[in-house]
Amino acid sequence: MPELPEVETIARELKKRIIGLKIIDVWADKDKPFRQSGGLKKFLKEVENKKIVDVRRRAKFVVIDLEGPRSIFIHQKISGHLLYGKWKKEKAGWKSIISGPLKNDLKNKYLRIIFFLNNDYQVALSDLRRFGKMMLVGDEEIENLKELKKLGPEPLEISFGQFKNLFTKKKGRLKPVLMDPYFIAGIGNIYSDEILWDAGYHPLARVEKLKENDLKKIFNSMIKVLNKAIKYQGDSMDDYRLPSGGKGHYQEIQNAYQQTGKKCKKKDGGIIQRLKVASRSAHFCPVHQKI
C-alpha cells in the first residue's frame, strides 16, 4: 500500500503536469469507485470542464482541487496508483501510446478510471485489486471526512513536543503503534521497519517504557527516513509506480523492510530477521535493535 512518501510523490509529480488543465471527460470500467458520489454519471457532471487548481496529499490520500467549491478525494488503496499519459482503447482494453513503462510495466496496465484532460493527455488509475475509490467533496468538508477526521497528525508537520505528547498514556508495541493511522498518519509496513532500524529499536518494544531520549531518536529517524524516501520518490518493490509509470528508488536503499537474511548495513554482524506482529511482518536487526 502506498505510504506517505509514495502518495506525496504522486501528488507532486501530478501537480507539475496537470495544474491549470480542465477535465473534459471521465471513463471508468465500473461504477463502484464512485459510489459515494452517486455514481460515475453524477460525478462526471460535477467535474466536467472544471479546471484543476491544485494537487496535494493528505495522509495517504490524493486531493485534486478543482475550481469552484469542490475537490476530488482519491483513495488509491492497496494497489492503486495514478498515472499521466496517453492511452487509446483497443479490443483488449486501454493501451498506452507512449512507449516505456506506461506501456511495458504490468503494474501500469490495470486501468480502471481515466480522466481526459484538455491537452490530449489523461490521468489514469491503475488498480490491480480494485479497492481504489474517488469522491467529490466540498473543500470545507475534507477535514471532516470519516477517512480523515480521526486520523493522527502528519509526521512531517509536527514538532518533537507534539510527537512526544502522542505517547502520553499510549500503550502497545512500537511497530503497530507507528503504523496506526489514528496515532500518526501515513506510516505503513515499509517505513515503520525502516524508521525503527534507523533509530535502533525493536519492533516489539513497549512504547510505555520509552523515555524522552528514546522518543527523540525515533522522531529524528522518522523525519530522516520519510524525507529520504520522498527524495528517492518512494518504494516500488510492490505495486507503486510514479505518474510517469517508472519506479521510485527507495527499494534500492532499504535497510530492513524485506531484507530478511541480509547482513545489517550498520556492519554490526547482525542478520536481518522477520517476525510477525499484529498480523504483519516486521523486519529488524537483532544486534542493534534489541528489545
Ligand SMILES: [Zn+2]
Ligand atoms: Zn544491526
